[in-house]
Amino acid sequence: MSDALPSSFVRQELVPERPAPVKTTGFIGFLRTRLFNSPTNILITIVSALLLWFLLVPAIRFMLIDAVWTGKDRTACLAKDASQTVGACWPFIQAKFSQFIYGFYPEPERWRVNIVFFLGAILLLPLLIPRLPAKSLNAGLFFLAFPVVAFFLLYGGGLKGLGVSWTAGLLSGFNDSIGDGGRKLVASGEATAVIGPLLWVIGKLLVLLSTLVSWILLPLTWLRDFIQSFGRPVWADLAFTTIIVVGLLFWLTGGFRAGWRPLINCLAVFAGIGLLIAIMGLDRGGLPIVDTRLWGGLLVTLVVAVVGIVTSMPVGIALALGRRSTIPLIRIFSIAFIEFWRGVPLITVLFFATYMLPLFVPTGFTIDGLMRALIGIALFTGAYQAENIRGGLAAIPRGQGEAANALGLSWAKTTFLVVLPQALRHVIPGLVNSFISLFKDTSLVSIVALFDLLGQLRASFSDPVWSTPTTLFTGFAFTGIIYFVFCFGMSRYSLFVENRLNAHRRN
Template sequence: MSDITASSFVRRDLVPERAAPIKTTGLVGFLRTRLFNSPTNILLTIVSVLLLWFTVVPAVKFLLLDAVWTGKDRTACLSETAGHAVGACWPFVQAKFSQFIYGFYPEAERWRVNLTFFLAALLLLPLLIPRLPAKGLNAGLFFIALPVIAFFLLHGGGLGGFGVSWTAELLSGFNDSIGDGGQKLARAGEATAVVGPLLLLLGKLIVLLSTAISYVIWPLTWLRDQIQASVRPVWTDLAATAAIISILLFVLNGGIRTGWRSLIVSLATFAGIGIVIAVMALDRGGLPVVDTRLWGGLLVTLVVSVTGIVASMPVGIALALGRRSTIPLIRVFSVAFIEFWRGVPLITVLFFATYMLPLFVPTGFTMDGLVRALIGIALFAGAYQAEVIRGGLQAIPRGQGEAASALGLSYWKTTGLIVMPQALRHVIPGLVNSFIALFKDTSLVSIVALFDLLGQLRAAFADPVWATPSTLFTGFAFTGLIYFVFCFGMSRYSLFVENRLNAHRRT
């Protein structure tokens, strides 16, 4: 019995060798597991390789292999001169490079553009690195101080006054516009028989309102006249403005008990402004004026896009909060504003901002063409940002606000410290997508005679010295690479910020 059992369950032959495991690492493993692991993936891989072969290979051949790298005019980029089919004509880019960057900015003053670019990069890089300290000071310098300095660097000119004078001029012009409108309405009422008494009464009420406003702003206008009559009006105006604002901040922030910090910060800020005025000689006329019609190229593209991106964010946040407001007037205004600007093409916005906006400003108040375009772009982009931000606000549970209210926080503290940071974190992809779209839409400013990067490229094509069959494609390839670098950089940085803010959610 034992012999039978032993012969039945004891193996007499060796077990055959198993097949080697499939390699899943390295290049071979990647090809086997990712590209050729199923019939569908095999088909997609073949199609993708063919697509790359018919797009990337000709592009590399045009841009690098068959390209012409040196030359002084169009003859260097002709196939008869090169002896082969000519690809990109890079001498054209080299000859027009300064035009692509500065436009028609005077060559002797281009150091001002370079200095502006340097200051922007110097302040932006620390702001983008999370671990570097003093983010509040850095943000204040970049978003508040840099635009003012950049304006006087790029445009030139000096200061004819400061806060008190500017405020008095603006209010006086606004009041004069109201008074003129009231007088015209009263005269129309006297000449109209049907609704004449109503128009006459309305006109007189408006004139009476204008008179009341003039009495209210009289101390400010009197102070302006005294400042302008002084020996050094800019410094006198700066001192008066610093004193008024510093005292107001000191009083509003608690006075003697808790207002000292605000007072010191205000005085330090105005001291910095005074240093800038002295260094740039703004009280003595400043740098030579360069009209914005001479700006162009990458300079205009960056000015329009950065200003639009930065200015549209507070507009979008205000509109998003206004659309969720419980006050009907604010909600209706926000909804109407958003729907109006989203329903109008950007070209129409630029056209009306350039040619119609001057009709709505106070009497005697002029506005540069570039500034008008910037205002239109900021309002247009703000309407789109509002809907993106509103989507983030709707993603925040109501319990967040209710918990903050239970702790005694006000609406503004709840919004600024709890709700809005979480909402903005949720909509980072949408915001950056809007930023990228706005950066590329800056090419539309050419409709109002502002030559951005693409506008300067089209102007360069008109030069007969570089008229070749490949010049057109070379120029668009060069500008396309510039746009890609900026857009890809924004995309990658947004991904970095998104991963950093969502690190606590990883499992």
């Protein structure tokens, strides 16, 4: 039997060469695999290209090619004849630029706004760069120290006994309010036959409460009079506050057993506060007061957006945790709060905060108009953030909390060190979406006499010096670019944070 293979199993000629593989990298590969890989995608690509052509080309021609770049009044932005096409009137933006940024803020004091913008950028940028050190110190400066400095720089004024004397005055006004209300209810009860006894009892209880508050206020009143006997009550208030806080810290940390470091840190904080008061002259009246009604433009937009974003997060976290609480009273209050604020439009909230909130504060205590709007926006946005955060909490397996409890961690440590960080990582897109929506909704504050960027733009249209057919489109194009830069920046940074935090999940 022969071992030779039959000739029918031996190839007599070479195999033909296979075609080269289709290129899937580079620009050509991107076109082939993403844009023209199927008849449907080819059609969508062609339609999208036509839309971009008919939208972007006229916009570029209007803002750049046919635009007017120099001029002193409206005549520079008017067509010389019927055949000439005039684009954007950029001299109008140059003439109104300071109004768009500062509003009606006094021109000699605008350096204060520039300092606030500079300090905010200097403190915010290190927080956004992950590799930079000292995040805790930087966060403390940005979230605690910077708002105080920004307030006194923007608003002005000084510290006129904001410690014990201010507290005593506020409590005294509250005491007068409940005392007057109680006496009115007693009088109403004596004059009413149907519900008179109930009103009389409520009035008597309020008068009794007012008497008790008066007894409690007596030591504070003595202390206030003692503070005001000094030449500079600000420093006396600061000294008393330092003594009280240091004493409480010393007692809560276990005295000398905890060492000297907590006390040294606390004294350093108060020393920094005293240095800031001395540098800004807050004990001598401070800077000239600029009423918030003169604020406007990008300044108001950033103040409302930043304050709303920062304050809505703790409000949302508290409401989300309260809605998941096992205590019925806390859960019902959180649900009612969230559903109420989510069930009314932001315009209603702003009207309520501006015109009705002063009716609920004690006599003699006033709240600035901008502060009322900030309070309403913070509560409104906090209700929406609560639902975003609750969705993230629901995505965390119960085993995470059970494992932390098995290790002996308390509820607070389990929530804020184990569960909540993972929940926030899941809902970054939703949170940033709310931030972007809030930044754009700041234009609604114009209905309560606060002129933000769009409000100042609409006010500038009434200037007859710049009344041209293209002024309106130029102004809205300029503000649209500003809003797009901020919103697109937040969107891209959130994507960067999301990818960085989820890097361990990549295949």
